Amino acid sequence: GENVEQHPSTLSVQEGDSAVIKCTYSDSASNYFPWYKQELGKGPQLIIDIRSNVGEKKDQRIAVTLNKTAKHFSLHITETQPEDSAVYFCAAPPGADGLTFGKGTHLIIQP
Amino acid sequence: DVKVTQSSRYLVKRTGEKVFLECVQDMDHENMFWYRQDPGLGLRLIYFSYDVKMKEKGDIPEGYSVSREKKERFSLILESASTNQTSMYLCATVAGRVGGETQYFGPGTRLLVL
Numbered sequence: 001g002e003n004v005e006q007h008p009s010t011l012s013v014q015e016g017d018s019a020v021i022k023c024t025y026s027d028s029a030s031n032y033f034p035w036y037k038q039e040l041g042k043g044p045q046l047i048i049d050i051r052s053n054v055g056e057k058k059d060q061r062i063a064v065t066l067n068k069t070a071k072h073f074s075l076h077i078t079e080t081q082p083e084d085s086a087v088y089f090c091a092a093p094p095g096a097d098g099l100t101f102g103k104g105t106h107l108i109i110q111p
Numbered sequence: 112d113v114k115v116t117q118s119s120r121y122l123v124k125r126t127g128e129k130v131f132l133e134c135v136q137d138m139d140h141e142n143m144f145w146y147r148q149d150p151g152l153g154l155r156l157i158y159f160s161y162d163v164k165m166k167e168k169g170d171i172p173e174g175y176s177v178s179r180e181k182k183e184r185f186s187l188i189l190e191s192a193s194t195n196q197t198s199m200y201l202c203a204t205v206a207g208r209v210g211g212e213t214q215y216f217g218p219g220t221r222l223l224v225l
Contacts (some may be wrong), residue, residue: 043217044154046214067153101146101155102153103151
């Protein structure tokens with residue numbers, strides 16, 4: 001099955017700085033890579049996703065990059081704000097059913 | 112907007128009790144999932160369902176069962192609750208076959224088994 005590794009587990013950045021979270025996956029057949037944000041007391045919500053036919057996708061301050069050769073993808077958040085504080089999960093399909101999630105990154109934005 | 116609701120936000124049960132967690136979605140999605148979320152372990156798939164009366168085991172099905180009698184409703188059952196089932200339980204739904212579609216999550220049920 002798929003194995004998704006996510007780093008770091010905790011990331012603390014100053015407000016206004018950039019944050020980068022990285023994930024690696026094992027199944028070369030995976031072709032869809034979503035990122036979810038979970039705020040305190042809520043379920044995860046999709047914030048951005050990328051498919052294997054593109055290398056980068058941007059949505060305002062958020063971007064995701066994909067390197068299929070190296071089997072890794074990253075979430076980039078620029079100009080971080082207090083409301084970016086949350087737990088972020090990457091995920092990849094195992095090629096059959098469901099999604100395999102990374103263990104999560106707790107992003108802390110320091111004022 | 113897709114709405115996924117879970118029957119309880121917080122539950123406290125005793126060891127050995129039978130526990131029902133219910134999930135309802137309003138978007139006519141075919142696929143529904145139950146995950147548990149634990150610190151340091153992320154989200155782990157318990158069971159999923161592609162259709163009414165259909166169920167498939169996920170990565171950690173032991174100690175759980177599910178029921179899907181209607182398309183919009185997917186129930187997770189703990190036949191005899193144990194303390195190691197204390198966790199956050201998340202339901203999710205997706206329109207098409209997973210592998211290219213967004214999963215929509217409910218708010219979660221935090222279960223404490225004493």
